[in-house]
Structure formats: structure tokens, C-alpha cells
Amino acid sequence: MQCTECTKLYHLECLSIPSNEDDPTTSTWLCPQCHGTQKLGNNDNTLVRYNPNITVRPGKRQVLNSPLKASDERPITRDEMQEIIKDVVTQFQKTMRITISDILGTELKSLKEEIVDMKKSMNFIYTKYESITKEHAEANDKIKLLETENGALQSKVEDFLEQTAPYLSKDQILKSMKSLDLNKGPGPDCVPPLFIKACVDELVTPIYLIFKKSLKSGLFPDVWKSGKVVPIHKADNVEVVEDIEQFQCDVDRMVNWCRDNGMYLNTNKCYRMKFSRKIKSLNTSYKINGDIIKKTEEVRDLGIVFDKKLTFVPHIEHTLTTRAYRML
Known part of the structure; x- marks a missing residue:
């Protein structure tokens, strides 16, 4: 609100006056300074000079949010406002650019190092892959050469066998x-x-x-x-021959029982041994699934070595002697 006397401006909130432009009193409103009686003297009859151009209290602080003085009032043009905003935005962008660059440089430094290491590893793997591919190609060429030489060698061997084979018509x-x-x-x-x-x-x-x-x-x-042997008894006890046939039948029944119960005998690991102290004993052959059982002179069972004469000499030599040497 403006004083009609001194033309000074006052804030409505500071004056506690409601804002109403239609109020007729605003055209004749006087500020408190102009409304009051000017003091021309004091109690000691000292004259006080009154001059409106003289500031009574030069050190008085201006009221907050009050309008500018008449001497400081100057409107800001749109171009000036745009320049100010442009400078502020440019400075803000520059600051943000520097800040973001610093943050990214710090955070991405470790990632950059990892990428460099990964690149080195990939180059190493690529180099090794090329060498392996080259070696593989060379190996394939060698294999093809060996196959060719092998085919030629086989043909030569066949020709040689045909030439050296006994004549048959x-x-x-x-x-x-x-x-x-x-x-x-x-x-x-x-x-x-x-x-x-x-x-x-x-x-x-x-x-x-x-x-x-x-x-x-x-x-x-x-x-x-192999051949089919039909024993013909010539001398000695005929029951021996019958016992041999009976024992082969027992072996066949044992093989059949194992097969029926899901157990299959490996003839390469089956042996036969005859317990006898005779110098010339009857030598017979027994079969499992048509394969002749191998003959052995001694066998180890449950840690004990049995020989055909039951002397246990192999057990003493192989087991006890070895254990005694270990104890020494």
C-alpha cells in the first residue's frame, strides 16, 4: 500500500490490513509516520528541525519481503531473465557433467580392468585354439597317410600269403x-x-x-x-571210468544251477586240480559249456595255498616266508 503523503510503499501483511482493492480508504491512506503529529520539540524546549529529505534513523533495517525503494526499482527484461536462467542452467549442467564423469570414472575403473583381462584371456584362448586346430589338421593328414599305407601293406601281405600259402586244390x-x-x-x-x-x-x-x-x-x-574221445576200458577197475562220467555230469548240473540262478561262470577263471600223490595218475578233462577246464597244480583259497599233494609247501614258501620277511 502506498502512502498518499510521502508516496512510500508498505506491505499489507506488515500493516495487518486485508487486501481489498475496492476499499475507498486506500486512495486517502497515510502511513503511520505521516499520520502522526510531527514532533517540533521536546521537554527541554530544544527545537527539532524537520526535513522530509533527512533520514531520521539511517541504520534502521528494512522490513522483510517489503517492496524495493523507489531508487532501486528497475524492471527486469525478458532477455535478461533468459540470460540469467541460461547461465544458471549452463553452470548446473557443467557441475553435473563433472560430478557424473567423476562417479563413472571411479565406478567403471574396476570394470575396465576386468574387460582388459578378459580380452587378454580371449586372445590367449584364440591363439591356443588356432594351434590346436592346426595340430588336429596335421593329425588328420597323418591318419589318412597311415590308412593309405596300411591299405597298401595289407594288399602286399595278402599277395605274399597267396604266394607263400601251401597249394591246395x-x-x-x-x-x-x-x-x-x-x-x-x-x-x-x-x-x-x-x-x-x-x-x-x-x-x-x-x-x-x-x-x-x-x-x-x-x-x-x-x-x-578238439575231438570226441570215447574211453575204452582195457584194464584196472572199470568203476574209475564211471566215476569220471559221473563227475562230468555233476559239473554240468552245477553249471545249469548257476545259469538258472542268474550266475554265469567265466571259464577263463575256472581251474581243476586233482588231489593225488601218485606219480602217474589218471589224467582226465572236464568241460564247462563245451570249454575244457584248465588244469592247475596249486590254488589259493581263503588265504591258504593248496597243492595237489597236500604238502602245503607252496603255502609256506609264498605266504609265511613273505610275511616273515615283512616283519624283519
Whole structure:
């Protein structure tokens, strides 16, 4: 509100006056200083000079949120306001840019180091991969070369075997088959010589091919090494032969029992041993699934070595002596 006398401006809140522009008293309002009676003297009759241009209290502080004085009042143009805002925003952006750069530089330093280490590791792996690929290609070339050389060597071996193999013709086989003794018994295949001699014309070709392939490869069927033995009792007690047959039957029943109960015997780990002190004892063969059981002179069972004469000499030599040496 403006005083009509001294034209000074006062804040409505400081004057505790409600803001009402339609109030007629605002056009004739006087400030407290102009409204009051000017003091021309005091009690000691000292004249007081009154001059409105003289500041009575020069050190008086201006009221907060009060309008500017008439001498300081100057409107700010839009361009000046834009320049001020632009300077403030530019300074803020510069400060934020520096702050963000410092934060990112600090936080991303460790990440940058990890990326550098990862790059070195990838380069190392790539180098190793190239070397491994090169070695693999060289190995493949060597394998192909070896396969070629192996094929050539096999062909040479086959040619050599054909040249060095004994000569065999169908006529020789036919002559041997026709000269079979009809009084002989059949072999493991249970085919009698009479049947072979009667069908000699049909059997000569497949038998010739089998013999030729065996001679060429150097391999022969294991069944050719076995034969059917029919014991003929000549002397001594005939019950011994019956005991041998009975024992083979017991072995067959044991094998059948194991098979029925889900246990399969490994003939390579099965051995037979005859307990006897005779110098010349009867030597017999027993089979498991058609394979002859190997013969052994001693066997170890539950830590004890048994020999066929039950002298326990191998047990003393192998077990007790070794244990005594360990104790020493």
C-alpha cells in the first residue's frame, strides 16, 4: 500500500490490513509516520528541525519481503531473465557433467580392468585354439597317410600269403574225403564218416573254401583242435571210468544251477586240480559249456595255498616266508 503523503510503499501483511482493492480508504491512506503529529520539540524546549529529505534513523533495517525503494526499482527484461536462467542452467549442467564423469570414472575403473583381462584371456584362448586346430589338421593328414599305407601293406601281405600259402586244390580234398575210414566214429559235430563220404560231391566246395580262407588268413577254428574221445576200458577197475562220467555230469548240473540262478561262470577263471600223490595218475578233462577246464597244480583259497599233494609247501614258501620277511 502506498502512502498518499510521502508516496512510500508498505506491505499489507506488515500493516495487518486485508487486501481489498475496492476499499475507498486506500486512495486517502497515510502511513503511520505521516499520520502522526510531527514532533517540533521536546521537554527541554530544544527545537527539532524537520526535513522530509533527512533520514531520521539511517541504520534502521528494512522490513522483510517489503517492496524495493523507489531508487532501486528497475524492471527486469525478458532477455535478461533468459540470460540469467541460461547461465544458471549452463553452470548446473557443467557441475553435473563433472560430478557424473567423476562417479563413472571411479565406478567403471574396476570394470575396465576386468574387460582388459578378459580380452587378454580371449586372445590367449584364440591363439591356443588356432594351434590346436592346426595340430588336429596335421593329425588328420597323418591318419589318412597311415590308412593309405596300411591299405597298401595289407594288399602286399595278402599277395605274399597267396604266394607263400601251401597249394591246395579241390582234387586233394576230394581224394581225402573219399579215403575216410567208415569204421571211425563221428567227431564233435556228430556227423559220421559214412554221411560225409556219401555227400562228398556237395561238401567238397564249401570245405575247400573254408580251408583256403584259413590258410590265407593264418587263422583256424578252435573247434578243429578238439575231438570226441570215447574211453575204452582195457584194464584196472572199470568203476574209475564211471566215476569220471559221473563227475562230468555233476559239473554240468552245477553249471545249469548257476545259469538258472542268474550266475554265469567265466571259464577263463575256472581251474581243476586233482588231489593225488601218485606219480602217474589218471589224467582226465572236464568241460564247462563245451570249454575244457584248465588244469592247475596249486590254488589259493581263503588265504591258504593248496597243492595237489597236500604238502602245503607252496603255502609256506609264498605266504609265511613273505610275511616273515615283512616283519624283519
